[in-house]
Amino acid sequence: MCLFDRDLLKIGTGAANHVERRKANRLHVEVVIVIAHIASDSDCCMANCSSTQVLYFEDFVPCQILQSSFDVLMSTDWQSYGFKLKGGLMGDDGNAVLEWDNMAFARIDISIHTYHECAMQERQGSPQDRYLLRKALKSALTHLKADHAGDFLSCHGQRVREYVPDLAESIAGLILSSTDEEFQGECFALLGLGSEQDVSGGAVQSSICEKMIRIIEINDTKDNSEDNVPYLFECEKLDEDSELDEGGGDEDMASDF
Structure with missing residues (x-):
């Protein structure tokens, strides 16, 4: 079993929200990025993993990622934060996986959560949703870079x-x-x-x-x-x-x- 010292984890969080004019409903998008360093001689099965399975939640329930959200992940300027995105895959089951090239970290975890304050709404993947996700993701990456500048140089x-x-x-x-x-x-x-x-x-x-x-x-x-x-x-x-x-x-x- 892999055990991580919380003090050694590098965590970046970002959030964005939008209030619809005609409806008293606020849409929230939150992104959390967790970076873990594992010793090279570790027996952990997750050590030096070059891929990341993105965890996606809507209204506090795990679900399949939207194609529009996956497109945002693929078009993000990862290199400005020291990450080299090799590619990505969105499976038939709706799970998204990002592949990294020459990753300097042992493990990268990404979690995305979108939710509404009021009534549940159908999944849309509108331009506004994509904008909020892009904004929250950039905020999380900027948070990482601000706290650990030397580790996340472009x-x-x-x-x-x-x-x-x-x-x-x-x-x-x-x-x-x-x-x-x-x-x-x-x-x-x-x-x-x-x-x-x-x-x-x-x-x-x-x-x-x-x-x-x-x-x-x-x-x-x-x-x-x-x-x-x-x-x-x-x-x-x-x-x-x-x-x-x-x-x-x-x-x-x-x-x-």
Whole structure:
């Protein structure tokens, strides 16, 4: 029997709802995603499972998943959250299975629940239902990423992170090879390394790695605009007036010629 430590589970939850104008009835859609890590030497039969059977409920009763809901799962931008969807299958029995490629987790469970506050209604799979499911699913994935940014980098972010060690080593080498003690001191201060701390190559490289990885995690969202992108080394902003003055001086010099 497989036993999971709840503290080691990574859980993302999302919800969306819609109120119909002509009916006092609110439709709710809830999505829960549970990620489990299992040791590679575990005897658990569910370890390193590359597929996920989606659990689907309507009005608190297990049922077959709608084709429209399955389409939402297949069209979701999973790669932005570090998942590589290989494919999916919707069987004749109405059960949906998602196949993952190069999955870094031991097990992924997904549960979807839709329900109405008032009277039971027939299953429709309307555009509104699909919109609510897509919204709830994205909310659950965003929740996972917000709580565990390093584990759910986008596929692009993961590729960028692979270059961090080599780049950090190069930057550390440039800093340590400099003969300008004032420059080195400023770099150590920016990296949070005091003069009394170990400023060996390993310490400098490690500090640069941590900062770069943190920046990658922060920027690995679609919500960040270019104006909000942080930098490894914070620099003072140039004074706009001084730039204009310098530009004006250049124009005067050009006119003299």
